Amino acid sequence: MAIRWGLKVRRWMTEKMDLPQDVMMDLPRITMIGQIHIYIENHRGLLAFSDRELRLLLKQGQLLVKGKGFVIKTILPEEILLEGKIDQVMFIND
Amino acid sequence: MKNQWIEFYSGIVTVKITGKGIERLINSLTRNGIVIWAVRRSGTDSIIFKMKLSDIDKLRKYRRGTNCKVRFLQRKGAPFLMKRLFRNSGFLLGAFGFIFVMMILSNIVWGIEVKGAKPATEHQIRKALTEMGIKVGKLQFYMEDVETIQRNLTNKIEELTWVGVELKGTTYHFEVVEKNQPEKIEKIGPRNLVAKKKAIIVELFVEKGQPRVKRYDHVVPGQLLVSGSIGNEGKPKMVSAKGEILGETWYKSDVKLPLNSTFYVFNGNEQRKHSIKFGKLSIPIWGFKKISFQEFEKEQNVKKMRFLKWEIPISYVHETYREREKVLRKYSKEEAIQMAKNLAREDIKRHISEEAIIKGENILHQTFQNGNVNLSIHFQVIEDITIPQPIIQGD
Incomplete structure (x- = not known):
């Protein structure tokens, strides 16, 4: 119950104070350039990677990117830049 | 994006990792500050990526405990380039040798x-x-x-x-x-001989012309000595007067000579240094000893190197250090006067012609002042005092 309460307060604060939500709530920030680039900040680690699929761990749930010819251009602890032909971006909430 | 050029200098390695749990390994690598890029899957259980050469040790450390195998596929960058260069140093040596020989040949007189x-x-x-x-x-x-x-x-x-x-x-x-040395054809028109300076005539040698002065005559500058007009009064004939008229002339010379003077003389000891200069950097090649002389004079000889026809900023420097000694010269009063006289005589000889003779000298006055001897000397000189003066004939 207490966690729910904290979440509510944070959501309320971001709404009222006009703060960017990714900063306040530890959400991933995803930037895409057409179909060819996807830039994901605030991830929690690599789960699976192949040339057709990228699965990232987030704070809540996972992010699944599907496409073709994937190459990770850069990978840093909390950022990843993926190149290829991106078909789908999916959030998986367990 | 990262600037790959900076990584190029430290060396880039392409790594292939085979095994299970590669993603976990990549996570642990990135979390520990190892930069990896261009990650791509190459098969079902292998991944290829690039990383810095300096992070290889860390990669080994984090690989331990996982069941992944590491293979290095490609090595790029400056460290590997240097290695290869070293392995093929024969070429490099050859290139330098070629330039060296070229340089030597460019500095030979052909x-x-x-x-x-x-x-x-x-x-x-x-x-x-x-x-x-x-x-x-x-x-x-x-x-x-x-x-x-x-x-x-x-x-x-x-x-x-x-x-x-x-x-x-x-x-x-x-x-x-x-020099083309043609025969000198002297073609002199009619002329007189006149006095050059104030003098007393001592001797007359007249070849042509009419002498107008006698021995022991006192003449002033510009005075007619030998006339070019000979013959009768009514029918004068113009010739070019020729002759030598020796007169006694006077010169005065003031000399100042210090009794004590110091000056430097070389004592024959010298040290030589050879060096090659690249731009402003000088590299000694011979003569490393420190200059042990207290007083010395330095002579520097710089030869510029050339490559083909261009001068290059490399030069060969040859330095000679000559030791010198301070010498204190002391004259007694008599010696000083003697030296001063000699000096004065030298001074006079510079002003008069070679045939002139110094007949006598008188010291007009001498003083010793502030360690100097001041001498005023009067010289009697016998010399030729003639100077030609053309006769301008009217019609």
Whole structure:
């Protein structure tokens, strides 16, 4: 119950104070350039990677990117830049 | 994006990792600050990526405990380039050797050309040059500079009026102007001889013309000595007066000479240093000893190196340090007067012609002041006092 309460307060604060939500709530920030680039900040680690699929761990749930010819251009602890032909971006909430 | 060029200098390695749980390994690598990029899957259980050469040790450390195998596929960047360069150092050596030989050859004299000289003179010039050490096939370092060669040549060979020396690349060009020595035809019009300066006539040798003065006559500058007009009163004939008239003239010379003076003399000890200068950086190649002289004079001789026809900022520097000693010279009063007299005589001789004779000298006055001897000397000189003066004839 207490966690729910904290979440509510944070959501309320971001709404009222006009703060960017990714900063306040530890959400991933995803930037895409057409179909060819996807830039994901605030991830929690690599789960699976192949040339057709990228699965990232987030704070809540996972992010699944599907496409073709994937190459990770850069990978840093909390950022990843993926190149290829991106078909789908999916959030998986367990 | 990262600037790959900076990584290039530290070396880039392409790594292939095979096994299970590669993603976990990549996570642990990135969390520990290892930069990896261009990650791509190459098969079902292998991944290829690039990383810095300096992070290889860390990769080994984090790989331990996982069941992944690491293979290095490609090595790129400056460290590997250097390694290869070292392995193929023969080429490098050859290249440097080539440049070195080229440089030596560019600094050798390959030709001596003499223009504008008669064969006899040319032969003489070539002989003189050989004596000076300028020969085909010799290194230019040991040669004098162009101005000195020019001076030496004109001094040595009488027939030369002027010689232009030019060093064009590896060839010396000599442009010669010979003296044409035609027979001197003296064609003198009618003239008088007049006095050059105030004097008392001592001797008269008149070859042509009518003497107008006698022995022991006192003459003033411009006074007519020998007239070019001879013959009768009514029918004068003009000739060119010729002759020598010796007169006693007077000169005064003031000399100041310090009794005690210090000056430097070289005592013959010298040290030499050779070095090669690259731009402003000087690298000694011979003579590393420190200069042990307290008082010395430095002579520096710089030879510029050339490559083909260009001068390059490398030069060969030859330095000579000559030790000098301070010498204190002390004169007694008598010696000082004697020396002062000699000095005065030298001074006078510089002003009078070579045939002139110093007949006598009188010290007008002498004083000793502030450690100096001041001498005023009067000289009697016997010399030719004539000067020609053309007679301008009216119609």
